[in-house]
Amino acid sequence: MNGNGSVELNATVEQVWAKILDPEVLAECMMGCKELVLVEDGKYRADLAVGVAAVKGKYDATIQLADVIERKSYKLIVRGEGAPGFVEAEGLIELAPGEDGSTTLTYTYTAEVGGKVASIGQRMLGGVAKLLIADFFKKLKKHVEKEQKTA
Amino acid sequence: METKQIGKPMKRVEDARLTSGQGSFIEDMSPLPHIHHAAILRSPYPHARIKAIRTQAAEEMPGVKGVVTGQDVAACTNPFPVGVTASVHYYSLAVDKVRYVGEPVAVVVAKNRYLAEDALEKIEVEYEPLPAVVEIEQALHPESPLLHEQVGSNIANHRHFSYGDPDKAFREADVVIKHKFAFPKYSATPVETYGVIASYQSSDDSLTIWSNFHGPFTLQSVMAAALRIDSNRLRILIPKDVGGSYGIKSGVYPYMVLMGVVSKKLGLPVKWIEDRQEHLMASSSGTDRVTWIEAAVKRDGTVTGLRMKMVDSVGAYVRAPEPACLYRTHSNTTGAYRIEHLQMETIAVMTNKSPTGLIRGYGGQQLYFPLERIMQMVATKLGLDPAEVLRKNLLGKEEFPYQTPSGGIYDSGDYKSAFDKLIGMVGYEEFRQRQKEARQKGKLLGIGLACIVEPSGSNMGYITVALTPEERSKSLPKSGCAEGATVSIDPMGGISVRISTAPTGQGHETVAAQIVAEVLGVDPRTVKVIAEMDTLTSPWSVASGSYSSRFAPIGSSAVYQAAGKVREKLLRIAADQLGCSPDQLEMKGGKVALRNDPAKQVSLRRLVGSAHWNPQGLPVGTEPGIHETAFYTIPTAQPPDEQDRVNGSAAYGFVADAVVVEVDAATGDVKILNYCTVHDAGVLLNPLIADGQIMGGLAHGLGGALYEELAYDKNGQFLSGSFMDYLCPTATEMPPVTIGHIETPSPLTPLGAKGLGEGNTMSAPVVIANAVADALAEWDVTVDTLPLSPNRVWSWIQQAKKKKEEYA
Numbered sequence: 001m002n003g004n005g006s007v008e009l010n011a012t013v014e015q016v017w018a019k020i021l022d023p024e025v026l027a028e029c030m031m032g033c034k035e036l037v038l039v040e041d042g043k044y045r046a047d048l049a050v051g052v053a054a055v056k057g058k059y060d061a062t063i064q065l066a067d068v069i070e071r072k073s074y075k076l077i078v079r080g081e082g083a084p085g086f087v088e089a090e091g092l093i094e095l096a097p098g099e100d101g102s103t104t105l106t107y108t109y110t111a112e113v114g115g116k117v118a119s120i121g122q123r124m125l126g127g128v129a130k131l132l133i134a135d136f137f138k139k140l141k142k143h144v145e146k147e148q149k150t151a
Numbered sequence: 152m153e154t155k156q157i158g159k160p161m162k163r164v165e166d167a168r169l170t171s172g173q174g175s176f177i178e179d180m181s182p183l184p185h186i187h188h189a190a191i192l193r194s195p196y197p198h199a200r201i202k203a204i205r206t207q208a209a210e211e212m213p214g215v216k217g218v219v220t221g222q223d224v225a226a227c228t229n230p231f232p233v234g235v236t237a238s239v240h241y242y243s244l245a246v247d248k249v250r251y252v253g254e255p256v257a258v259v260v261a262k263n264r265y266l267a268e269d270a271l272e273k274i275e276v277e278y279e280p281l282p283a284v285v286e287i288e289q290a291l292h293p294e295s296p297l298l299h300e301q302v303g304s305n306i307a308n309h310r311h312f313s314y315g316d317p318d319k320a321f322r323e324a325d326v327v328i329k330h331k332f333a334f335p336k337y338s339a340t341p342v343e344t345y346g347v348i349a350s351y352q353s354s355d356d357s358l359t360i361w362s363n364f365h366g367p368f369t370l371q372s373v374m375a376a377a378l379r380i381d382s383n384r385l386r387i388l389i390p391k392d393v394g395g396s397y398g399i400k401s402g403v404y405p406y407m408v409l410m411g412v413v414s415k416k417l418g419l420p421v422k423w424i425e426d427r428q429e430h431l432m433a434s435s436s437g438t439d440r441v442t443w444i445e446a447a448v449k450r451d452g453t454v455t456g457l458r459m460k461m462v463d464s465v466g467a468y469v470r471a472p473e474p475a476c477l478y479r480t481h482s483n484t485t486g487a488y489r490i491e492h493l494q495m496e497t498i499a500v501m502t503n504k505s506p507t508g509l510i511r512g513y514g515g516q517q518l519y520f521p522l523e524r525i526m527q528m529v530a531t532k533l534g535l536d537p538a539e540v541l542r543k544n545l546l547g548k549e550e551f552p553y554q555t556p557s558g559g560i561y562d563s564g565d566y567k568s569a570f571d572k573l574i575g576m577v578g579y580e581e582f583r584q585r586q587k588e589a590r591q592k593g594k595l596l597g598i599g600l601a602c603i604v605e606p607s608g609s610n611m612g613y614i615t616v617a618l619t620p621e622e623r624s625k626s627l628p629k630s631g632c633a634e635g636a637t638v639s640i641d642p643m644g645g646i647s648v649r650i651s652t653a654p655t656g657q658g659h660e661t662v663a664a665q666i667v668a669e670v671l672g673v674d675p676r677t678v679k680v681i682a683e684m685d686t687l688t689s690p691w692s693v694a695s696g697s698y699s700s701r702f703a704p705i706g707s708s709a710v711y712q713a714a715g716k717v718r719e720k721l722l723r724i725a726a727d728q729l730g731c732s733p734d735q736l737e738m739k740g741g742k743v744a745l746r747n748d749p750a751k752q753v754s755l756r757r758l759v760g761s762a763h764w765n766p767q768g769l770p771v772g773t774e775p776g777i778h779e780t781a782f783y784t785i786p787t788a789q790p791p792d793e794q795d796r797v798n799g800s801a802a803y804g805f806v807a808d809a810v811v812v813e814v815d816a817a818t819g820d821v822k823i824l825n826y827c828t829v830h831d832a833g834v835l836l837n838p839l840i841a842d843g844q845i846m847g848g849l850a851h852g853l854g855g856a857l858y859e860e861l862a863y864d865k866n867g868q869f870l871s872g873s874f875m876d877y878l879c880p881t882a883t884e885m886p887p888v889t890i891g892h893i894e895t896p897s898p899l900t901p902l903g904a905k906g907l908g909e910g911n912t913m914s915a916p917v918v919i920a921n922a923v924a925d926a927l928a929e930w931d932v933t934v935d936t937l938p939l940s941p942n943r944v945w946s947w948i949q950q951a952k953k954k955k956e957e958y959a
Contacts, residue, residue: 115196
């Protein structure tokens, strides 16, 4: 499964960059994630609770930031395992400055799932992935732009 | 009272209890106190090394009694024996590696199923994922990842066969027609899933297992060997009611062994009931098969020779009785036709999918899909009518008994009469006119035909064709298809019949009662049949069980013979009392009377009474009591010979199908307008049950044709784990079906009967494929895989349209 998309953020590249590296912000934007616990540089552990169709459950996940190019791009690698099966996803997030101090964030992702979540939930997976990602960027946008207003 | 009972459409004696909630299924049983409940942790990976399993957190949960892992199983069981030389170590839990999604990895036992399921989540398994092998042709590739390193390839079994002079047939052929066909992996989906109750008793190292297993009871020895237990210390009990199987429940045996190990390790009786997701993901299934087929054909449509390369995927482990799917139809590879030259290559490969086993039709649907498709392609290629080509090649009535090149002995048949009856029933000639008119209106109508031979009553010897004659000669020859039955009469005259055919809903109790009633001249409703099977007390053989449609040819014959022994004894006693010879007597209406002087008579009850109450009054040499067991087998069920010829089944029935479909070119949807089927299963023992079996078999075949597939993605992830994605036909999908019969008695079975429960499962996929191919004739679409889902048919039409446009 793979996909891509982009969002326009009304903030500068520097401001966006700071937000998308902040584990608290990331945790708040990820549906079903309470907190990210730093385990080593650029690598976090998290409990993700996600439901795909009838397959609901918790995944013990690691979330890793890799290939970090300051204020430009990074890779987000998510590996989760739990009773419903496993999820392995990789996303590339890139920032580009817009004309009026805004930022264009583009992303591409690939994901593989296995176990029960694949055998029962596969027909819903594409939709669920899109929903999770859309929700993530909606929340991120809110975060980034709320900060802008209060600043 | 009428004396004729066999062949009457008697209503099933089982139905009163089943329709009033009084059936007794495995889940209803609680044969012991303190039963605990098991849940199974399964692999989410198609192929991975198990680096560690941590169970402590699960073991510490409240209500949990213990956890069993692959290490425990490897320590106290042997790998399951299997009839191939490849060294495949198959255990009831994964050891070191997992090889398919859903493979059992650990078992938790707790006070109830809820606690056990919760505790599964606390088990941590560290996996190191490995690349998976999913497709058959990928598995054949020498560079593909290995499932079992010690085997050295993914090939579990490989054989070559040549019968007649195939090279000559192909050299002299006017035309050679060849194609590759792929048959999908699909399943049987009984309403009731697997269930096991196991109880280990340390005092005599014995294991008692209740399960909805139905044989073949060759697997009792496989289980005993795996468990390292004396076979008479492994007692298997089958409940009287099993909620359907269609073959698949023979695959419960690894779980019987697993629960035996669990009960032994934890010192508790345990119960495990499979859930639907487990059943679809990991129970068992039919094999998927790729067949390369070539037909040597004369210009007039006569097929003189066949070359077939058949490759079955048996899933992650070759598991007994596999690779039998490759060989079950070995004797009838040439189908209903006079084809004398045959060359075959058979291969079983292992892939990262669930292990396979029996399902209704076992091997038949995989064989007839390429065979009957190629027969239609022969007609198309030569510009002949398919009906004409089939008729030309069908065996004639005068040719029976007919020996096939691969050793099958077709006991009886009148294929052409059955086929002509079918052609009349479906209105073949009128249809062609209707089809023309429909095409002018832009409607795609098609008709498909298929003629198949339906083998029944498997000869245990056929499975050994997986081995070469040299390999076979190293052990005792295997043959036969024996079944046992006991008929007894108690002191008050109550007749009971004990059978070992482990019925799963086919009405064996009814037919056994009819047979015994007719032989003893009583009302069938007074005969009590005990279908519960118990390996310590039932009369059984390695071949016992419910599979290969063996009740009609074999099981019923054992009942008939046991009843015959009782009759003979009663007549002997009566002759003594009436002062005549037994052949002057007749038995009917609960009495024995002199045929020529009916006033001289004695009641059955009185005769039975003497055998029990007054043994001293019996004629000299007569044993007291009325309790007779008979075992029946068929003399033609011989071991394979040096040339690899084998008569794999006791009897061979015939099925001719004609199907009319309409294909919606815009959506690819296939609608069945008419399904006609003519059967020749010899003498019908109960026509009502026979037609029920035909409808059920047809529904299963319809699923294979249009809906059902256990789908995996390219990585080996399983994609059809619920009835949302694994589509089964329901009542509303059943097309109008017309059933016809002709009865050519089998000369080999005492009642002349043959099996008929699987024919349409074998024929429906291909006859529907032939009809769809006929409907799409103008697009030149080759229907070479299944199921014929709308998206598949639609894609074929799109491709064909594109091709046409490119040429235009």
